Amino acid sequence: MLHLHIGFPAGKYSAACIEEPSRPEWPPHPSRIYSALVAAAYASDRQPSACERNLLLALEQAEPPSLAFPEADTAAGATSYVPVNDLPSRFGPKSYGPLLPNRQPRHFPVAYLLGEPEIVLSWAFDLDREELRLLDQLAARMTHLGTSHSLVVARFTCSEPKPLACYAASPYGDLSLRVPLPGRLQELDEVYAQCGGSPRRPQPLYEDFVTYARLAGGPIQVHHSAYEWLAFRLKGCTWGADTAHSLGKSLRRAIMSLLDAQAPAAVHGHAAEQLHIAWLPLPEVGHPRAEGRIRGMGIALPNGLSRQERALTLAALARLPFLRLPDGQVAELEPVIDGPHTLRTLCPKTWTGFSPCWSSVTPVVLDRPPKRFESSRVIQALVESLVNAGFPAPLSVTLSQTSDFEGGPSVRRIPTRLPRTHARVVFAEPVQGPVIAGRWKYFGTGLFRPTPEEFLS
Structure with missing residues (x-):
C-alpha cells in the first residue's frame, strides 16, 4: 500500500x-x-x-x-x-x-x-x-x-x-x-x-x-435496487404531492398512447405477475419552505425488463416532450442531467441512495389493510407491503399521520378512503432506493426517502 x-x-x-x-x-x-x-x-x-x-x-x-x-x-x-x-x-x-x-x-x-x-x-x-x-x-x-x-x-x-x-x-x-x-x-x-x-x-x-x-469492521451486506432510475424535470406543473397518484397515471397513459398495441405488460401493468414500471412524481420536500410541489417525474425501470421492452419505453419517453395533466395543464418534460447545480429533488442520489433508515414522503396505501386499525396490525400490514414490494422486513416501524419531511402531504390530504399511513422504517442492512410500497406504489403514493438526520437516534 x-x-x-x-x-x-x-x-x-x-x-x-x-x-x-x-x-x-x-x-x-x-x-x-x-x-x-x-x-x-x-x-x-x-x-x-x-x-x-x-x-x-x-x-x-x-x-x-x-x-x-x-x-x-x-x-x-x-x-x-x-x-x-x-x-x-x-x-x-x-x-x-x-x-x-x-x-x-x-x-x-x-x-x-x-x-x-x-x-x-x-x-x-x-x-x-x-x-x-x-x-x-x-x-x-x-x-x-x-x-x-x-x-x-x-x-x-x-x-x-x-x-x-x-x-x-x-x-x-x-x-x-x-x-x-x-x-x-x-x-x-x-x-x-x-x-x-x-x-x-x-x-x-x-x-x-x-x-x-x-469502513466497518466486517463486510457490509446491502440490499441492491431492483430498478434503473430515470428522471425528468416537469416545467409548468403546479400540482402537489397529495395528487401524485393521478399525475403518475397521466404519464403512464401518455406513454401507452404513444406505444398503442406495442405497449409491453410492464407499461400497462395488466399482468399481475409481470414486472411493472413505476411512474413516480417527485415532490420538493425536506426544507422549511417546501410545499410538496411536484418538480419532476422519476421513472423506475425494473432490472428484469427485456431489451425490447426497455427500448420501446425509452423511445416513447424520447417522443414525449410535453405531458397533458388531468386538469388540462400542459407541462414540459426535460431529461435531468445530474450536476452540482441540479435541484436536490431531481438528483438521483436523493431517491436511489443506500440507507438503513427510510421515511415516507407520501403515505403508504396498505396492500392488505387490517379489519381493525390497531397500531400493531397496521405495522404488520405495512411490513407485508414492503415485503410484497421486494424489500426485506424492517427491524422497526414507526407510524405517523404526517411525513418526516417538511412539505410532505399528511395522511388526510390523500384523496381516498383506503387505509394509509406514514412510516419511518429501519432495516437491518443498507437498502438502495427507490423504496416504494403499498397499493399505489407504482404511481408515487408510498414513496420513501432516506430519513432526515434530525430523526435519527
Whole structure:
C-alpha cells in the first residue's frame, strides 16, 4: 500500500466547498490533492523528470484512494466585504450602502480540525525504493492545500496509516468526493499554458464525483435496487404531492398512447405477475419552505425488463416532450442531467441512495389493510407491503399521520378512503432506493426517502 500523509501544522484547512462556497470543504478532495502534487512538481519553474511524470500519471490512473481523516468543525464562515478592482462601467460601481462603497461580499471558509491534524490517502499499489523517494520529494515541495492560509507538511510512505475515521470508495456511500480521471495531468498542463496561472480557470473535465462510505469492521451486506432510475424535470406543473397518484397515471397513459398495441405488460401493468414500471412524481420536500410541489417525474425501470421492452419505453419517453395533466395543464418534460447545480429533488442520489433508515414522503396505501386499525396490525400490514414490494422486513416501524419531511402531504390530504399511513422504517442492512410500497406504489403514493438526520437516534 502507498500512503500519502498530509499534516496541517496550524490545525486548520482553508478551501471552499464546491456546492456551497460559504462552507469549508472537508475532507480535502483527492482531485484537489492531486492538483497540489502537480503544482509542487512544477514549482519554481522546474520541469518534472520523466519518472516523476510517470508516477503522477500512475496516481491519476489508479483506483480512488481510501481516506483517513479526523473530524472537523465545518460551520459556515462570516461574510466579509472587500474592495475590488473591477473596471468602471456606465452603471457605476456596486456598493453595499454608504458605509461599504465599492465592496463585494466574499467568503473565507475554514475547517478547524478537532483531532490529530493529519489526513492519510492510501492507494492499493506498491513502488520500489527509488520511485518512493521521488514521490516523497514531490510531497516535500507541497507548501499548502486549498488556499495559502492552510500550510501543510506532506510525505509518502509504505507503512500502515494510523487508525482514524477511514473511508473507501463505495456505491452506497453518502460522502461524495472529486477524484482525478486519466487525462487530468495533461488537462492541467493545457490549462496552465492557456491561463498562465490565472485564478479563473475552467471547470475540470477529467475528474469525477465518487461516493465514499465509512469502513466497518466486517463486510457490509446491502440490499441492491431492483430498478434503473430515470428522471425528468416537469416545467409548468403546479400540482402537489397529495395528487401524485393521478399525475403518475397521466404519464403512464401518455406513454401507452404513444406505444398503442406495442405497449409491453410492464407499461400497462395488466399482468399481475409481470414486472411493472413505476411512474413516480417527485415532490420538493425536506426544507422549511417546501410545499410538496411536484418538480419532476422519476421513472423506475425494473432490472428484469427485456431489451425490447426497455427500448420501446425509452423511445416513447424520447417522443414525449410535453405531458397533458388531468386538469388540462400542459407541462414540459426535460431529461435531468445530474450536476452540482441540479435541484436536490431531481438528483438521483436523493431517491436511489443506500440507507438503513427510510421515511415516507407520501403515505403508504396498505396492500392488505387490517379489519381493525390497531397500531400493531397496521405495522404488520405495512411490513407485508414492503415485503410484497421486494424489500426485506424492517427491524422497526414507526407510524405517523404526517411525513418526516417538511412539505410532505399528511395522511388526510390523500384523496381516498383506503387505509394509509406514514412510516419511518429501519432495516437491518443498507437498502438502495427507490423504496416504494403499498397499493399505489407504482404511481408515487408510498414513496420513501432516506430519513432526515434530525430523526435519527
